[in-house]
Amino acid sequence: MKESNGEVKFLPGNIVVAEAAVAAGCNFFGGYPITPSSEIAAHMAALLPRRGGHFIQMEDEIAAMGSVIGASLAGAKALTATSGPGFSLKLENLGFGYMVEAPCVIVNVMRGGPSTGLPTHPAQADVMQARWGTHGDHPTIAITPAFHQETYMETIRAFNLSEQLRMPVILLLDEVLGHLSEGVRPPKPGTFEIINRKMTDQPPDKYLPYDTSFGDVPPFVPYFEPGYHWHTTGLNHDETGFPTTNPELVTRDEERLMRKVTGNRDLIDKVEYYMADDADVGIFSFGSTARAAMVAVKHAREQGIKAGLFRPVTLWPFPNKQLKDFAEQLKGIVVAEFNLGQMVYEVERTVQSTIPVIRRTKVGGVPITPAEILESVKEIS
Amino acid sequence: MHFEARFSAVGGQGIILAGTILADSAILEGKYAAGSPTYTAQVRGGPTKVDVIVDSEQILFPRTQEINFFLSLATNSYKMFCKGLADNAVVLVDPHLVDVPEGDKEKYQIFEVPVIELTAEHLGRLVYTSAVCLGTMIALTDVVKEETVREALKRRAPRGTEMYNMKALDVGINYVRDILKADVKV
Structure with missing residues (x-):
C-alpha cells in the first residue's frame, strides 16, 4: 500500500472497483445486476447521481453494453459490470465497441461453471472468452488484479488505457476478490494520472471520425457536438465512418485496430x-x-x-x-x-x-x- | 500472529457486521484483515457466515484453513459451517439455538452463552445481538484489544446507539468472565 497516504478502508473488492472507477472519472454506468458482480452496480447507483453522473439499469445485458457504448460515444467515461452469463450476452456489443472505437471498461467478476453454473462461487474460466469471445479479429486488453489495492489502481489504469487507445478494456475479477473484504488505501485525487481521450482540433468541415493521419488512435468528437456529424457502424468503414468493402481500406483499418495494442505493449503490459x-x-x-x-x-x-x-x-x-x-x-x-x-x-x-x-x-x-x-x-x- | 474466526447464523446481516467490526478493529491496530462472507440463494432466512482472518503480515491466501474461533447461533448453520476448525478451537454457541453434536464436545472447547436471552434481558432489542457476540469474543480471544473493538463499534454504530452497543459488549464480556469463569484465550 505504498501508492498513497489516505486512510485504510476495509472494503469488498466490488466496492473497490466502483470507488476507483469514480476516482478515474467514470460518469456513466449501464448494467444489469448479476451475482457476484451486483455490488458494483449497487454502489455506482449510489455514487453517480450525487456526482452529476448517470446510472441506468437496462432490461438485459445486451442493452446494458449498448448503453455503455452509446454513453461513451456521447463523451462519457462508461462502465459496466457483469459475470459469466452476462458477459456472454455482452460479447456481441463488445465487438461493436472495438469496431467503432468506443472507450469503456467492462468488469467480469467470474463465477463457476458454463451457463448459469455456480452463481455464488468463484472460477477463472472466462479468460479465453475475454480474448476470443467476440467474433472476428480484434485487439483485447484484459487485466487480472490480485489484491484490492492493485484492483483500485488497475481499475484506474483500465480507464486510462481505454481512453488513450479508444477501445473497450476488460477487468477480470472473480468471486473470491469481488466479495473478499480487505484493507485498501485509496490514493488522494491528484496523486495519480487520469488520461482522457484525445479530442480533435479540426473544424466541423474538416473532421473525419476515423482520420488516421494523426496516428493509430483517431481524435474524438462527442456525438451531438454542434456542427459535427459522424456515422457509426459495425460494418468495416473508411475514415468517414461509412461502410466500405475496399480490401485495401479494410485491411489497413483492421491492422490499425490490432496495432493499437501490439504497438503499445510498453504501456499495456504488466507482470x-x-x-x-x-x-x-x-x-x-x-x-x-x-x-x-x-x-x-x-x-x-x-x-x-x-x-x-x-x-x-x-x-x-x-x-x-x-x-x-x-x-x-x-x-x-x-x-x-x-x-x-x-x-x-x-x-x-x-x-x-x-x-x-x-x-x-x-x-x-x-x-x-x-x-x-x-x-x-x-x-x- | 495469524487468527481465523468464523461467525455463523441464519439469515441476518448482524453476524456479517460482527465480522466486519473484528476486521475494522484489526486494521485500527495496524494489522491486516480479510473477510469473506458466504450466503445462500435465499434473500432472507438462509444459513449465513463470515470468515475473518487477522494477521500481523499481509494476508496472501484469503480463505480460512484452520479456524481458531467459531461462533454459531443456529443448528443448521453450525452443521453447514463447522468444517475446517482447528483442533481445540474455541466454539461459542447459544445453547437455546444450537445442538452441538456429542463428538464435537471432545474435539473443541465449547462455550455456551445464551446470547439472544442475554440481549433481550439487558438491551431489550435483539439488534444488539452482534455486539453481545463481539463481547464474548473479546473475553475468549487475544486477537484484538477490547478498547479497539469499542472504537471500531462506535464508528459503525448508528448515531444515538453508541451507549447501548457499549453496554452490549459489556454483557458479552461479563457473562464469559463472571458466569462461565472461562479462563481461555486463543
Missing part, C-alpha cells in the same frame, strides 16, 4: 514477480489464485525448493516475451488456474516444450489451495 530472481521452479498464476501461489512459493522455499511466481497483471495481450525470458532460468513451470486448463495453452505455446509444463487446475467452486500448488511444484523439483 509481477514474486521471489523469482533465483527461482528454478516457476509458477504461472493470476488473480486470486496467484495469492495461493505466493503462499506455495513461501512453503516451497522453506523446504529448500527455489520456487518463484510469474503473475501477469495484464493477462491479454499475453506476456510472451516476459514469460520466455523467465522460462530460460527454469527447469519446469506449474500453471495454476481456477478452470480446467485455459491459459496453460498460452504458456505451452510460449515455452515451446523446452521445459515441462505442469497443470494445476480445478473447478467446483472451492479455490485452489497453497498445498495443492505446492504438490505440483514438487513434481518438478
Whole structure:
C-alpha cells in the first residue's frame, strides 16, 4: 500500500472497483445486476447521481453494453459490470465497441461453471472468452488484479488505457476478490494520472471520425457536438465512418485496430514477480489464485525448493516475451488456474516444450489451495 | 500472529457486521484483515457466515484453513459451517439455538452463552445481538484489544446507539468472565 497516504478502508473488492472507477472519472454506468458482480452496480447507483453522473439499469445485458457504448460515444467515461452469463450476452456489443472505437471498461467478476453454473462461487474460466469471445479479429486488453489495492489502481489504469487507445478494456475479477473484504488505501485525487481521450482540433468541415493521419488512435468528437456529424457502424468503414468493402481500406483499418495494442505493449503490459530472481521452479498464476501461489512459493522455499511466481497483471495481450525470458532460468513451470486448463495453452505455446509444463487446475467452486500448488511444484523439483 | 474466526447464523446481516467490526478493529491496530462472507440463494432466512482472518503480515491466501474461533447461533448453520476448525478451537454457541453434536464436545472447547436471552434481558432489542457476540469474543480471544473493538463499534454504530452497543459488549464480556469463569484465550 505504498501508492498513497489516505486512510485504510476495509472494503469488498466490488466496492473497490466502483470507488476507483469514480476516482478515474467514470460518469456513466449501464448494467444489469448479476451475482457476484451486483455490488458494483449497487454502489455506482449510489455514487453517480450525487456526482452529476448517470446510472441506468437496462432490461438485459445486451442493452446494458449498448448503453455503455452509446454513453461513451456521447463523451462519457462508461462502465459496466457483469459475470459469466452476462458477459456472454455482452460479447456481441463488445465487438461493436472495438469496431467503432468506443472507450469503456467492462468488469467480469467470474463465477463457476458454463451457463448459469455456480452463481455464488468463484472460477477463472472466462479468460479465453475475454480474448476470443467476440467474433472476428480484434485487439483485447484484459487485466487480472490480485489484491484490492492493485484492483483500485488497475481499475484506474483500465480507464486510462481505454481512453488513450479508444477501445473497450476488460477487468477480470472473480468471486473470491469481488466479495473478499480487505484493507485498501485509496490514493488522494491528484496523486495519480487520469488520461482522457484525445479530442480533435479540426473544424466541423474538416473532421473525419476515423482520420488516421494523426496516428493509430483517431481524435474524438462527442456525438451531438454542434456542427459535427459522424456515422457509426459495425460494418468495416473508411475514415468517414461509412461502410466500405475496399480490401485495401479494410485491411489497413483492421491492422490499425490490432496495432493499437501490439504497438503499445510498453504501456499495456504488466507482470509481477514474486521471489523469482533465483527461482528454478516457476509458477504461472493470476488473480486470486496467484495469492495461493505466493503462499506455495513461501512453503516451497522453506523446504529448500527455489520456487518463484510469474503473475501477469495484464493477462491479454499475453506476456510472451516476459514469460520466455523467465522460462530460460527454469527447469519446469506449474500453471495454476481456477478452470480446467485455459491459459496453460498460452504458456505451452510460449515455452515451446523446452521445459515441462505442469497443470494445476480445478473447478467446483472451492479455490485452489497453497498445498495443492505446492504438490505440483514438487513434481518438478 | 495469524487468527481465523468464523461467525455463523441464519439469515441476518448482524453476524456479517460482527465480522466486519473484528476486521475494522484489526486494521485500527495496524494489522491486516480479510473477510469473506458466504450466503445462500435465499434473500432472507438462509444459513449465513463470515470468515475473518487477522494477521500481523499481509494476508496472501484469503480463505480460512484452520479456524481458531467459531461462533454459531443456529443448528443448521453450525452443521453447514463447522468444517475446517482447528483442533481445540474455541466454539461459542447459544445453547437455546444450537445442538452441538456429542463428538464435537471432545474435539473443541465449547462455550455456551445464551446470547439472544442475554440481549433481550439487558438491551431489550435483539439488534444488539452482534455486539453481545463481539463481547464474548473479546473475553475468549487475544486477537484484538477490547478498547479497539469499542472504537471500531462506535464508528459503525448508528448515531444515538453508541451507549447501548457499549453496554452490549459489556454483557458479552461479563457473562464469559463472571458466569462461565472461562479462563481461555486463543
